[in-house]
Every structure is written in structure tokens, then in C-alpha cells.
Amino acid sequence: MTKRSFLQSAALLAAASILPLAAHSQALTPIKFQLDWRFEGPAALFLQPVAKGYFKAAGLDVTVDAGNGSGGTVQRVASGAYDMGFADLAALMEFHANNPDAQNKPVAVMMVYNNTPASVMALKKSGITKPTDLTGKKLGAPVFDAGRRGFPIFQKANGIGAVQWTAMDPPLRETMLVRGDVEAITGFTFTSLLNLEARGAKASEIVVLPYSDYGVKLYGNVIIVSPKLIKENPAAIKSFLSAFTKGAKEVIANPAASIEHVKARDGIVNVPLETRRLQLAIDTVVNSPDARAEGFGRAQPARLSLMASQVSDAYGTKTRVNAADVWNASFLPSDAELNILPKK
Numbered sequence: 001m002t003k004r005s006f007l008q009s010a011a012l013l014a015a016a017s018i019l020p021l022a023a024h025s026q027a028l029t030p031i032k033f034q035l036d037w038r039f040e041g042p043a044a045l046f047l048q049p050v051a052k053g054y055f056k057a058a059g060l061d062v063t064v065d066a067g068n069g070s071g072g073t074v075q076r077v078a079s080g081a082y083d084m085g086f087a088d089l090a091a092l093m094e095f096h097a098n099n100p101d102a103q104n105k106p107v108a109v110m111m112v113y114n115n116t117p118a119s120v121m122a123l124k125k126s127g128i129t130k131p132t133d134l135t136g137k138k139l140g141a142p143v144f145d146a147g148r149r150g151f152p153i154f155q156k157a158n159g160i161g162a163v164q165w166t167a168m169d170p171p172l173r174e175t176m177l178v179r180g181d182v183e184a185i186t187g188f189t190f191t192s193l194l195n196l197e198a199r200g201a202k203a204s205e206i207v208v209l210p211y212s213d214y215g216v217k218l219y220g221n222v223i224i225v226s227p228k229l230i231k232e233n234p235a236a237i238k239s240f241l242s243a244f245t246k247g248a249k250e251v252i253a254n255p256a257a258s259i260e261h262v263k264a265r266d267g268i269v270n271v272p273l274e275t276r277r278l279q280l281a282i283d284t285v286v287n288s289p290d291a292r293a294e295g296f297g298r299a300q301p302a303r304l305s306l307m308a309s310q311v312s313d314a315y316g317t318k319t320r321v322n323a324a325d326v327w328n329a330s331f332l333p334s335d336a337e338l339n340i341l342p343k344k
Helices: 003-027 041-051 070-079 089-098 151-157 170-179 189-198 227-232 234-253 255-265 271-286 289-294 301-315
Strands: 029-034 060-065 084-088 107-111 118-123 138-140 164-166 184-188 206-210 221-225
Touching: 029 070, 029 234, 041 060, 041 234, 041 255, 041 271, 060 234, 070 084, 070 089, 070 221, 084 089, 089 107, 089 221, 089 301, 107 234, 118 151, 118 170, 118 189, 138 170, 151 301, 170 184, 170 189, 184 189, 189 206, 189 271, 221 227, 221 234, 227 234, 234 255, 234 271, 255 271
Parallel strands: 029 060, 029 084, 138 164, 138 184
Antiparallel strands: 084 221, 107 221, 118 184, 118 206
């Protein structure tokens, strides 16, 4: 063999070895996914399967972006800017009921937060120890906060009288409570509780009234999908949920190990703080008693219907929410795959 023919053969062999890789790369289905909030502890549930390669193994090229609220995530999936997202089910219901003629209403395909993370938080020095103590008090929260939007449901369930609301930007919520500008706030427990501690409040000084502990059985955050993806590539949705569930099982089993993936996306995060936040989220809304009773990923028709009615009333939607329109369980993994919650 001449030197020239040897070089030609070597080049052909190199090209042949590259072609399968290129073909495999081209075969990956791109999925743009938006979170409900910043890269904090709970984002590990989605960053774990990305970092571990579970999405790629399932034939998907998934990019995960931070969000700025569930309402925005729902709108961006509806607009087609994102294929999938993570959002509060109540925000999805509100979008459906307020946009009855919209052609691209996202649909929930997996339950992740079986209970709403919303709660009312106050400092013990305020004298607030139970829901009825909120009557006549000054409460604070951003206008789009899920706890504030759903407060009428909590209010009705617990016989709370009229309250006074003060609006503020999210970064000021806990600061205003600590300063005494408001007497209580609404927010996600695993967000506001740790933010209060970061602002100098001791855990022993904080009163937490979780909605789920006081007669409000609203579902929390779900994975949502665009109608376009459902129509064009339903197999990709099934693959996504299967890979996500595999990663979520690992996060639930070892939260501390998964925080490194959050740190990789936002280098300034406080690792111990975000580890606590993730553990708190798992304990209160992911591996809650209700979640273990119903099964991870699933939703019960009767509870969905009740929530649809409650959201219609509390949010004052243009039309009534139809629970059947917002939930599609047909893409869920098998029972064996969904069996990821440790027993307590």
C-alpha cells in the first residue's frame, strides 16, 4: 500500500467513525423547558436528568431555563417559545378559563408538587398562631403570588374575616415582614421560610400555616406541555417524563448530591441553603402523605374537579375551569417507574 492510499484509507475510517455520532446527535429531539422560578434547590429535579444524560439517552436534547413565575411559564409555553415547562396548576387553570378561545392552551401531564407549597407566614410576636388570627391583619405578597391568589380558598376554609393586602416585589416580601411593615405574608414555604431566616428571623420565631394543613387540598406544580408537541411528537413527552422520573428518584434519595447541578447553573447559590430548600420541598410537597397516597405523578379526578371549582371562584375567571381540559395522564410512565417515593 502506498503512502497516499494509506492516508486515504485512514481518512475514510475516521469519517466512518464520526458519521454514527453525527447521526445520533441529529436524531436528538430538541426540547426547550422553562422552570417556574430561579435556579434554586428544587430545580435539581430537572437539572439532575440533564447532567446525568438521562434525557439524551431517551433521545432528547433538553435545555432548562430559569423562570420568573408560573404565569409567565404558562404563557411562554402557550406562545410556542417553550415546548414544556414547570408551573403551578392553578396558574394553568386560570389561563385556560380566561382564554377559552386560545388555540394553544398548555396541558398538565405530570404532578410533581402533590400539595400546594403556599402558606401564610408570620412572626410569633404578631400574636398570629392560627388562621382566624389573620382577621383584620395586614398581609403582604406580590400580586401574582400563588398563595395570595389562592388566599380566598384558605380564607373560606378557615372562617377568616377581611384582611388588608399590601403588594411588593418578591425580593421585598420577607424583608417587609421582618421590619414590621406587614403582619403576615403568603408564599411558598420552602422559599419564604428560608428567606426569613436569611434576614435574621430565627426558626423558633416564625409561624407557618401551610394551606395543605388547614383544609386546602390544592395541587401544586405540574409539568406542562404545548399542544403542538402533543400533536407532533407524543413519544417525546413519554420519553421526557420517563427520564425525568429516573432523575427525580435520585434527587429524592440524595438531595445533597444533586445540588451540585444547581450550582453549575448559578455559581453564586448558597449550597447549604439550597440543600435545605430542596429537602424542605421534598418533605412538604413531593413526598407528602397525599403524594404517597395517590402515587407520584398522578392526580385524582375528584380532587382536580374540586380545585377547578375553587380556582374559578377565587380567581374570578371569565369562564369556569374544566378539569378535563387541563390534565392528560396518558403520557405517564409505568406504575413501576413512578414508584419512587420512599415510605415513611
